[in-house]
Structures are given as C-alpha cells and as structure tokens.
Amino acid sequence: MPGGERPLQTGERISTLLDALGAGGAVARGRAEDLVRQVTDMYGSGLERILEILDREGKLDDGTLAALASDELVSGLLIIHGLHPESMETRVAGALDSVRPYLGSHGGDVELLDISPEGVVRLKLLGTCQGCPSSSVTLKFAVEEAIETAAPEVTAIEVVEAEKHAATPAFIPVDSLLVRMNHTDQPEGSWEPVPGVADLEPGDVAGFQVGGYSLLACRTGQDVYAYRDFCPRCESSMAGAILQRALAAPAGGGLLRCPTCRAHFDVRQAGSCLEDRSLHLDPLPLLIRGGVMSVAVPVAAGKGG
Template sequence: MDHENLLGAAGERISSLLDALGSGGPVARDRAEELVRQVTDLYGAGLERILQVLDGEGALTSSTLAALTSDPLVSGLLVIHGLHPLDLPARVAGALDSVRPYLGSHGGDVELLGISEEGVVRLRLLGSCQGCPSSSVTLKLAVEDAIETAAPEVTGIEVQEAAPATAPALIPVGALRSRLDGAGPSPGEVAGGTWEALPELSGLESGAVAGFLVSGLEVLACRIGTDIYAFVDRCPRCTRQMPGASLQRALAAPLGGGLLRCPHCRSHFDVRKAGVCLEDRNLHLDPLPLLLRGGVPSVAVPTAAEPP
C-alpha cells in the first residue's frame, strides 16, 4: 500500500476495531479509546520533538519543510497533531491549485468561495464544465480527493453552480468585433473542443456499455438508470482500449452505482466517481462532458482528438 492511502486505511481500521471492541461493553470501549489516545499522543509528541531538533540544528529549512509537507502521509500526520505549518485555507487553496491543470484540460475551473467554521468547503464551478451533467463527477475526482488528502479535517464540500445565463438583450461589442474578424467560435464549439451529437446514447439501456467513434475519438459510454457517462476509451492502467468492457454492480456504491471492468487487465473503475481506479486511486478514466443540445445527447470532444 502506498503512503498516500496508508493513513486513511489505518484510520478506517482503527475505527472498525473500536466498533468491534464496543460490543464488549462501554468499559471495554473506553479502555480501547484511551489506549488509542495514549499512543496517538506519544507519536504526536515524537513528531513535534523531531521538528524541534531539526529546527535547532538549522536543518528545518524551507525546502526541507516543503518536502515534508508535500508527502501525503507526513502531511496528514502533521495535520492530525496540529503541527502543519500551513493553515486550513492555505492547504485547501493549494489542493485546488494542484488540480487546476486537470480541470483546465476539460475547459473548466473551480473557485473557492469560503470555508465555514464547521469545516465545510464551498466551491463554485467555472468554465465550460459548469452546468453539464458530468461536472459534479469530474469535481468529485479532481477536487474532492485532493482536498481530503491535503485537509482531512474538512467535514464536507458544497458545490455552487451558477444559474444558466440568459441571452443578453444587446450583443457585446467585443463579441461583434470577434465575429467580424472571423475569430469567434462557431455555434458547435466549446472551449478546447466541440460538441458532437451522439443520438445513439438515447437508446442505451441501463447497465449497457457501448463504444463510439466521435470525430476521430474512441468513446466508451455506459448507462446506470437514467444517468449516462462517457469516457475516452483507454484504460489508464494497461493503456489499451476497452472493447468488451462490462459494467458490474458496486456493492458499496449508492443509487445502483457501477464499476467498469477492463477486459484486458481486469481493473475496475468507479463510473460515478469519474472513473477512479479501485486498484490504484492515482489512476482514472478520462471523463467527457455530456449535454442535451436540442434534445440530442452530445459529447464534448477535445480539440486534440479532432482529425486534422
């Protein structure tokens, strides 16, 4: 198990053990919780002393501190014991900065609106992913995991999506000028790509998986209930296309969530979590935004995928 997942797995295991010990009565549970507190306090004091020794020796330089806090396991332990040099807002802002390149590749961005006293992070979606059905899933993968790693004390994440903009009464001068210059986008274009109609998605049955070639891009789509999801047809683990991929039920997922299984390396990808790989959470399928345009399902194809 890698260091990034070790802290979370240990916390879950400790919690499950405490629950099991609770079946022995309140006294047994109280003693178990006291034992955990004593061990935690001991290691916390040790970590604090290590930092004091490094500082006293002049070895706790800014580069050393940056290296320590950039490690997910060390950073998480420093947060738990109140030793992290960055406060909560700074760590959340850093987490958002780390995923902006990923969101930007889909023509989107995210804005930090604030953090409540209860530890709830409020965000707003920006860019072309705003309002599309896959935006919440993209956010969950790209943003939520980053925030939970950098700031495990966060109690929740709320996403605010702006209401659809109404058509302006007047055409802005800048837009008119760009059209006269021939630089404005055509009606089917989006930032970084184009919307391509894919009416076949309407006939996709729940539980079905199908592949499509859209403007030179191999697309893998599946349906769970009324929800349709689309991804670039490429397994990030074995780097092969996934014809014959199957949709399996995720027992722990709500609302009948499903797992796409690669037919080659048999890796599993959580569809409702933007294709995150269960075997390696650092990997994920590449989700594609979907939208009903004129009543026809359409998929956003990145510019790089379009044929020359």
C-alpha cells in the first residue's frame, strides 16, 4: 500500500473522508457512501474471480492459500469479502498462539472459550498472570492487537480468570478486560519496530533503544522476550546481562543475571527475581506486525517507575 500504510489506517482515512463529504449534506454523503460500496463490490468480485481462475487452473493449492492468508493486506481484503480460507475461530486461535510467549513471560497462558455469533471472543486467563496488574496491559497491547489484525470482524473481547481454589470464578474488572474493537480511548503506548530482535539466536541477550526507551531482549529456544532495561533490585541498567540456564529448563537459558547486583530474573515467569520474589522485571509485549518484529513501548516510563 502507498507508504506502507496498514489496511486499518486506510479504513480510518476512508471514514474520515466520508465524514468530510457528509458536511456537504445528506445527499453528498449518500453519494459518497454509494461510491465506496460500488468500488468495494467491484474489487470483491475481482478477487473472487481471481480465486476461481486459480482454482480452475489447478494453482490454488494449500501453499498458495497459505501465502495469501499470511499477507496482512490480502488477508484483510479476503475477510471483507467473505473469501478467507480460514474460519474466524482458526484465525483467532492463531493470533493467541502468536502472543503466548509474552503471556508466558507473565507465567500464564490464555484459553479460547468460544466466539459468539455476534463476534464476541471469550477468553480465559490461566496461570500466575491471573489478576496481575499488567493483565489489562497484556490485553491492550498484545491480545487485542493480534486478534484485531487476524480477525478484524471481531466485535469485542471478553476475558475471565480461571477458577481459584475451587471458588466461584472471579472476573477481572470489566473496564480492564472487556475490550471493544474500534475503541476511542487514548492508547497506553505505541508499537515500535525492532527488527533486530528477530535476529537473536537462542541464549542471546541484546539491548535496544526504541523511541528513546531502553529495552532488553533475549531468546530462549523459539521464544523471544523483551523487558524494560532496569533492574528493580539495584535500580541500575541491565546492559551486559547474560542469560543462564535454569535448573530443569530447556536449553537456551531462562535466567537473566544483572551485571551489577548479580540478581537472577526468570524470563519465563514475568521476570521474577529469584533472590527477592517481591521484585520482577517489566515485560514488554512483542508481536510481528506487517512482517516486522515490534514492541509495545509505554507512553511514559520514568526510571524506577
């Protein structure tokens, strides 16, 4: 797309232009909306015809379908016109798989309960991330973004906690965990590209500056984690930290050791400090957006905050 613009941004621009045209009166807006519908229908019919031709020529195999579905722009167009080869449930499940490493960094996981006919996705938080203060941020930056990209037709995300000690299921505050798509709230942060993170090898630790924000990233096996570059124990930078293998952990490491105070932080358990369980690193969500590894950077993050 022009300037690398994402489909969602283009949709927002179209909506803005329609609103501007609407200032000319109901007739002008009606004509503009009809024009958009006609153009959309034309492109939809063209896409459907392309798929039919590929299928007739025997070129619409699983590999071709997978390639089309993996492209963000093409996938979005196929969804709009009801031509996507994967169901909404399959796409939502895939989106959750993409954020599981980040959820795992909070010592938790997420389970897809169901999707209503109205497009409401119901999820359950599992593990030690239940009810933790960063749960709403996890949804805001990671889960919502992943689901919105994979399944823009989803209308809302509803999340409940797993049962605790066989008691009545507890619900995380509605304001935090009932996240509606197309919300108007100001974002709590921004997604910034950090392509170098994807190049990390198992056991690697590297520091990055993203929009003036310092972060530390590491890879354990296939999973990549990002944390704020700040040791909560000695209140120093983690620059120079090394990744050590925890007992019974898979090869590739699992404990980040602070180079200053030598405290150890478990990257798979929300950066929990082994020497002081009341302390932990600040995890940052990582997602592949538009084919580039990106990190969600908070709007304001003062040192030591």
